[in-house]
Amino acid sequence: MAKRYRFYFSxxxxxxxxxxxxxxxxFERAFRRLGIKLKFTxxxxxxxxITFILPMAVGLCSSEEMFEVDVEEELDDKVIEKLNLILxxxxxxxxxxxAIDKIQVSDMYYxxxxxxxxxxxxxxxxxxxxxxxxxxxxxxxxxxxxxxDYLLGYECKKKENSIELVFHIKVxxxxxxxxxxxxxxxxxxxxxxxxxxxxxREKVNYQRVI
Amino acid sequence: MIVKDKVFELLYSVEKPGxxxxxxxxxxxxxxKKVDIRFAFCFPDIYEIGMSHLxxxxxxxxxxxxxxxxxxxxxxxxxxxxxxxxxxxxxxxxLETFTTLDEFDIIGFSLSYEMSYTNVxxxxxxxxxxxxxxxxxxxxxIVIAGGPCTYNPEPLWEFIDxxxxxxxxxxxxxxxxxxxxxxxxxxxxxxxxxxxxxxxGCYVPSLYEIRYNQDGTIKGILPKTSQVPKKVKxxxxxxxxxxxxxxxxxxxxxxxxHNRAVVEVxxxxxxxxxxxxxxxxxxxxxxxxxxxxxxxxxELLESTGCNELSLISLSTSxxxxxxxxxxxxxxxTEDKKVNISLPSLRLDSTSLELLKQIEKVRKPTLTFAPExxxxxxxxxxxxxxxxxxxxxxxxxxxxxxxxxxxLYFMLGLPTETDEDILGIYxxxxxxxxxxxxxxxxxxxxxxxxxxxxxxxxxxxxxxxPQDSIDEMKRKMKxxxxxxxxxxxxxYNWHDFYLSKLEAVLSRGDRRLSSVLKNALExxxxxxxxxxxxxxxxxxxxxxxxxxDYKFYSDxxxxxxxxxxxxxxxxxxxxEFLEKECRLAYEAKxxxxxxxxxxxxxxxxxxxxxxxxxxx
Numbered sequence: 001m002a003k004r005y006r007f008y009f010s011x012x013x014x015x016x017x018x019x020x021x022x023x024x025x026x027f028e029r030a031f032r033r034l035g036i037k038l039k040f041t042x043x044x045x046x047x048x049x050i051t052f053i054l055p056m057a058v059g060l061c062s063s064e065e066m067f068e069v070d071v072e073e074e075l076d077d078k079v080i081e082k083l084n085l086i087l088x089x090x091x092x093x094x095x096x097x098x099a100i101d102k103i104q105v106s107d108m109y110y111x112x113x114x115x116x117x118x119x120x121x122x123x124x125x126x127x128x129x130x131x132x133x134x135x136x137x138x139x140x141x142x143x144x145x146x147x148x149d150y151l152l153g154y155e156c157k158k159k160e161n162s163i164e165l166v167f168h169i170k171v172x173x174x175x176x177x178x179x180x181x182x183x184x185x186x187x188x189x190x191x192x193x194x195x196x197x198x199x200x201r202e203k204v205n206y207q208r209v210i
Numbered sequence: 211m212i213v214k215d216k217v218f219e220l221l222y223s224v225e226k227p228g229x230x231x232x233x234x235x236x237x238x239x240x241x242x243k244k245v246d247i248r249f250a251f252c253f254p255d256i257y258e259i260g261m262s263h264l265x266x267x268x269x270x271x272x273x274x275x276x277x278x279x280x281x282x283x284x285x286x287x288x289x290x291x292x293x294x295x296x297x298x299x300x301x302x303x304x305l306e307t308f309t310t311l312d313e314f315d316i317i318g319f320s321l322s323y324e325m326s327y328t329n330v331x332x333x334x335x336x337x338x339x340x341x342x343x344x345x346x347x348x349x350x351x352i353v354i355a356g357g358p359c360t361y362n363p364e365p366l367w368e369f370i371d372x373x374x375x376x377x378x379x380x381x382x383x384x385x386x387x388x389x390x391x392x393x394x395x396x397x398x399x400x401x402x403x404x405x406x407x408x409x410x411g412c413y414v415p416s417l418y419e420i421r422y423n424q425d426g427t428i429k430g431i432l433p434k435t436s437q438v439p440k441k442v443k444x445x446x447x448x449x450x451x452x453x454x455x456x457x458x459x460x461x462x463x464x465x466x467x468h469n470r471a472v473v474e475v476x477x478x479x480x481x482x483x484x485x486x487x488x489x490x491x492x493x494x495x496x497x498x499x500x501x502x503x504x505x506x507x508x509e510l511l512e513s514t515g516c517n518e519l520s521l522i523s524l525s526t527s528x529x530x531x532x533x534x535x536x537x538x539x540x541x542x543t544e545d546k547k548v549n550i551s552l553p554s555l556r557l558d559s560t561s562l563e564l565l566k567q568i569e570k571v572r573k574p575t576l577t578f579a580p581e582x583x584x585x586x587x588x589x590x591x592x593x594x595x596x597x598x599x600x601x602x603x604x605x606x607x608x609x610x611x612x613x614x615x616x617l618y619f620m621l622g623l624p625t626e627t628d629e630d631i632l633g634i635y636x637x638x639x640x641x642x643x644x645x646x647x648x649x650x651x652x653x654x655x656x657x658x659x660x661x662x663x664x665x666x667x668x669x670x671x672x673x674x675p676q677d678s679i680d681e682m683k684r685k686m687k688x689x690x691x692x693x694x695x696x697x698x699x700x701y702n703w704h705d706f707y708l709s710k711l712e713a714v715l716s717r718g719d720r721r722l723s724s725v726l727k728n729a730l731e732x733x734x735x736x737x738x739x740x741x742x743x744x745x746x747x748x749x750x751x752x753x754x755x756x757x758d759y760k761f762y763s764d765x766x767x768x769x770x771x772x773x774x775x776x777x778x779x780x781x782x783x784x785e786f787l788e789k790e791c792r793l794a795y796e797a798k799x800x801x802x803x804x805x806x807x808x809x810x811x812x813x814x815x816x817x818x819x820x821x822x823x824x825x
Contacts, residue, residue, distance in 0.1 A: 014231035015463075017221050022228065022464045029235065029461070029515030032546070046547050059222050088233045088463060196222055 002039040002070050004099040011062045015090030020055045026088070027067065034082055039070035054105055054204065057178065062201035068099055102209040107152060107170040109202040110179045114163045116194035121156045121163055127186045128154065134177055134185050147185075150177040162197060213300060214308035220294045228464035229257035230291065232305030235461040235514060238274040238281070242307055246278040246390055250304055250314040250351075254321070254329035255738070257285040261460075262468035264522070265357065266320055269378055271456030279386060282306035282314075286329045289736070292336065302336040311337035316389060317351045318382075319370070321359035324715035325708065325738040327366060330355075331730045334369065341727065343371045343416060348399045352389065356382075360413075361444075361491050362667040362775040365715055365722035367415035372406045374413075375778055376444030376491075377477070379453055381411040407438040411445035414438070418777060420720055426761060428719065428772040441779040444491065448817040450477060450498040457509035461516065470518035470551070471510040475503055475535070478818060479524035480803030482810075483581070484591045484794050485623065487666035488524055490782050493810065495528070495803060496818030500535050507539055511548060518549045527556035528804065530824065533564055540568060557603045566610065575614040576607045582623055583633025590625050592790075592799040597637065605644050608654070615641060615656045621685045621703075622663040622677035624794060631685055634658065635692040638699050645698075658693060659702045660686070662709035666716050667775040668782065670790035673767040676713040678760075682706045707745035711737065713763035719774040722762075724755045781812035 007027075018026065028048050031038055040046035049070040056065065075096060083093045114120070133144040152168040167179045180199065187194055221227035242248060251270055253260030260266060266283070273281035282304035287295060295302070301310035311317060317339070319330050331341060334353070340346050343353065355366065356374040363373040374381055388409065392402040407414040417438045421429040433440055447453045455473075462469065478495040479488060507519055519539065526532060532552070539550060550568040555561050557576060580595050582588045588595060604615060619634050638658050645654045662682050665674045677685070686703045693701045715722065728751035736742045752759045767773065769788050776784070786809065793800060800808055803819055813820040 013218055014233050017227035017231050018463055019226075019228065019465075025465075026463055028517065032515035032517070033235075033512065035512075040547050058227060086235070088235070090233070197219070198222075 002072055003074060004068055004070050005075055006066055006068050006097050006099050008064055008066050008094045008096070010064060010092050010094060011056065011060070012090040013061065015088050016056075016059055016061045019058050020052065023052065023056065024050050026091075027069070030083055030086055031069070031071075033086055034079070036075070036079070037072035039072050053103075053206075054108075054201075056201075057180075057199075060199050060201060062204075064094065064204060065201070066204070066206075103206040104174070104209050105171050105176075106205050106207040107168065108176075108204040110165075110167045110169065111200045111202050112165040112167070112179050112183065113159075113197040113199075114165060114183065114194050115161065115197055116163060116192060120192065120194065121158050123190050123192070124156050124165075124186055127189065132182070132185060132189075134181050136181075145177060147177065147182055151182075166202075212308070213303050213310060216298060216300050217303065217308060220291065220298065220300075224291045224294060225288060226258075226464065229285070230287070230305070231463075232283075232308075234463050236458045237306060237460055238271070239306070240274070240280045242280055242309065245280040247280070247316065247386060247393065248309070248314045249273055249279055249281040249316045249318060249386070250284050250311050251281055252284045252311070252317055252319045252330075252333055253286070254319060254326040254333055255286055255736075256288055257462075258464070258466040260285045260320075261462045261466045263320065263322065264472050264474070265322075265378070267459050268454075268456060269318075269382060270460060271458070272379060272454050273382065273386070275454070276383070276386070278390065280306075282309070284311060284333070286333055286736075287336070289742075295336070301338050302333055312339050312351065314351050315393060316386075317353045319353070319355040319357075321355050321357035321366075323738065324359055324365075324712055327359075327715060327726055328729050328734045328737055330366065331369065331726060332735045335730065342368050344368075346371070346399075348392075348402075352402075354385070358487065358491060361487070361778055361780065362716065362718070363413055363415060363778070364720050364774040365718040365726060367720050368723040368727075370415070371403060372412050372414055374445075375411050375442055377447050378445070379447055381409060381445045384409050385412065404435070404437060410443055413442040413778065415720075420774075427767075428774060430772060431774075431777045441777055443779045444781065446494075446781075446815050446817055447477070447496070448815070450474075450496045450818075451502050455506055457506055458513045459510060461514040468520070469516070470520045471507070471514050471516040472520045472522055473503055473506045473510065474498060474523060475521050475526060475529045475532075476523045480528060480819065481525055481592075481594065482790075482800055482802060482808070483593050484670040484790055485581070485620065485663060485666070487669050490668045490787075490810075491780050492524065493780070493782060493803075493812040494815060494818040494820045497529065497824065500531065500538070503535060504538055508542060511543070511546075517547065518551060519543060520551045520553065522553060524554060525556070526552050526554045527561060532561075536564055536568055557607070562603065562607055562610065575616055576604065576612050577616045577618070578603075579618040580637065581618065581620050582626075582630060583619060583635070583637060584630045586797050587623060587626060587630040587633070589797040589799045590794045591623055592794070594799060594802065597640075600637065601640060601644060604641050605648070608645055608648055608650060613652055613654050615654070617641075617656070617658050619658065619660045620663045621660045621689070622682060624663075624671055624674050625797075628685075628688065631689055632692065634660070634689060635696070638693060639696050642696050642698060654698050656696075656699045657702065658689075658699060659704075660689065661704040662706065664709055664713045664716060667773065668778075668780050668787070670787045670794060672717070672773065672787065673769060673771070673791065675766045676710070676763045678764055679706050679710055682709065705740060705743070708737070708740070708743060710759070710763055711745065711748055714759045717774070718762050721755065721757055725751045725757060728752075728754045781810075781815050783811035786810045 038048040052067040080093045132147045136143050152170050155166040157164045273279050284304045303310050352371050354372045355370045356378050360373045403414045406412045417434050419432045423429045476497040478492040480495045581593050665671045693699050732747040
């Protein structure tokens with residue numbers, strides 16, 4: 001009697017520096033430590049079914065992320081507290097729910113903190129008006145994607161020592177663009193130096209798959 | 211800004227930042243202000259290697275059992291991180307509290323392989339701590355070192371205050387007690403070191419003087435005062451069942467070399483292969499009771515959540531009833547989908563069945579280490595493995611679906627001739643033939659790997675020369691030529707120059723301290739990692755010190771020569787080693803300790819099988 005659950009969690013320093021694969025293993029170990037029976041895949045090399053709905057880049061912090069996991073038992077809210085006691089600093093489970101339908105990500109917000117020279121914001125506005133493209137190289141093939149095909153909106157705020165960029169990104173047929181790639185394209189075109197201080201995924205919206 | 215925040219800022223732009231965040235499962239957290247002694251356990255390699263090391267984890271938790279001690283960890287940062295740290299003026303820090311090493315009371319290095327010596331120096335340098343013991347006054351950290359390399363401590367003598375020889379679980383606590391007295395009293399560093407030298411297992415190099423002969427060999431190793439012992443005896447744990455073992459073991463968050471729960475089933479090895487240092491220094495064989503192994507395995511899996519359990523030793527098949535043990539463990543691991551691995555297992559029909567049952571991997575690999583290509587040479591090294599046995603096991607394994615065979619050999623062993631090298635080719639060819647004869651359709655893969663013989667201190671071959679680099683090249687090429695004619699055979703060989711440097715550092719004396727300093731200045735680090743290793747820099751380091759590296763690697767020593775490591779007593783007598791060496795020349799093997807006592811001398815330690823202790 002396997003059940004699928006959704007675990008919503010937040011990720012902050014220092015756990016934001018853990019890679020995607022290590023996150024999968026980390027949660028597997030946490031479940032094992034709590035004695036929760038996971039459901040394993042069949043075959044030679046059985047592994048648990050833990051699926052992060054969005055992979056997380058190394059360094060990315062987030063106020064709400066989600067993975068689905070198949071377990072062989074019924075879980076209730078008590079598991080949240082138990083998990084939070086043993087998870088490393090920076091990881092916190094917020095809520096769980098049983099997955100009775102199938103959902104996917106529709107759009108999400110990112111906040112990036114950047115250190116750069118004065119004219120960064122002005123030039124960035126200029127760049128965004130020119131229907132910018134992102135160059136992507138995969139297996140030797142170069143493709144270009146229009147930023148505005150994946151972008152619902154953005155905001156560029158100047159703070160005291162840094163620049164805060166907010167992106168509202170939509171997922172198109174399961175793919176999306178990363179804010180750090182937009183910033184990289186921009187800086188390459190304008191030959192600007194910058195330093196990313198922190199990137200946060202602020203809010204993720206889901207839609208049911210029919 | 212505090213160190214931690216500065217470090218985190220760098221982590222967005224370095225490779226594998228997870229190495230530098232600590233915060234692991236079962237990491238020990240304490241308030242540093244509430245302890246008397248802060249201990250930084252340092253591993254002179256990157257995080258992923260250091261955190262695969264069982265000794266580090268045992269001592270880390272053991273020290274932290276004490277309320278008055280906080281033991282933290284530091285690893286060698288990768289090159290990209292080092293650059294950024296230097297640019298931002300950040301010294302080397304621990305992962306628990308991000309405290310820089312210069313603020314610690316004790317710095318303890320774990321020395322597992324000689325090629326990490328430059329990293330030891332680099333870690334001190336990155337911490338802003340003076341390299342030389344004599345330049346560190348009271349109030350600065352005391353630097354100690356342990357691990358198998360300390361059986362020849364001399365090359366590092368200038369940098370390390372105290373070497374801890376042998377197994378650390380008891381002696382480290384005695385050392386810390388003495389340190390506490392030193393820290394909170396008027397005791398001088400000189401007096402402290404003198405008292406350290408009187409703890410059994412502690413070697414304080416500055417209290418010994420070396421005199422040399424005209425030809426550069428050693429005339430004598432003399433204690434500077436009558437208050438220190440002439441020889442330093444290694445420490446062992448007599449009883450594996452009453453010794454501390456941490457079942458709430460620290461477990462990394464990121465992928466490391468060995469990411470699994472580990473339990474030692476026994477210490478020591480009774481086989482006595484004549485090239486092997488581990489076989490001597492870890493003597494005698496001491497088994498851990500089966501119930502203990504099972505208990506620790508259960509607790510470890512529960513506390514770490516690992517999906518793999520490894521039962522380790524130097525020769526796991528020598529554990530009495532290894533099959534019963536494996537079956538008992540399977541009972542609680544099977545339904546949890548926990549894999550069991552048994553490294554160092556001798557393969558035969560029973561162990562093959564066992565392997566098939568427990569190691570659920572798609573493409574199982576068969577591993578043999580005959581070390582030498584002919585029976586004559588295997589008798590020389592006393593490696594008790596017969597060719598017929600390899601062939602019958604291989605046949606059995608092929609029939610059971612194994613498709614990968616790995617074979618490990620050494621080139622350059624004492625008395626080796628070209629015939630012995632061709633023997634390696636014959637073995638590979640015969641194995642390939644067995645596969646053909648069975649008429650199997652799938653592809654087979656036979657991997658032959660050779661390392662170059664490195665004579666090690668405290669072994670019967672400690673007096674032997676190593677092949678010159680030209681000779682190594684010639685032998686490798688010859689074997690490569692021959693093996694290229696066998697289908698499905700892949701040949702790998704170890705780097706010539708790395709093997710050479712390993713031979714130099716293993717049997718070096720005190721004069722190598724200045725070579726190491728020169729090497730550090732020339733930028734040597736991570737020598738074990740081929741990408742940074744530059745032998746020409748090392749040659750320069752030797753030239754600057756007016757030394758010839760061949761003196762250490764390529765020279766045959768007389769049996770009566772004073773060896774730099776003669777100051778260390780492993781319990782195994784030098785006369786026994788000499789006798790073994792002479793038997794080697796006659797190609798006469800010696801039986802293992804399980805057959806009968808061979809009188810090596812270690813029985814004076816009154817431990818394990820020497821006193822008839824069984825599981």
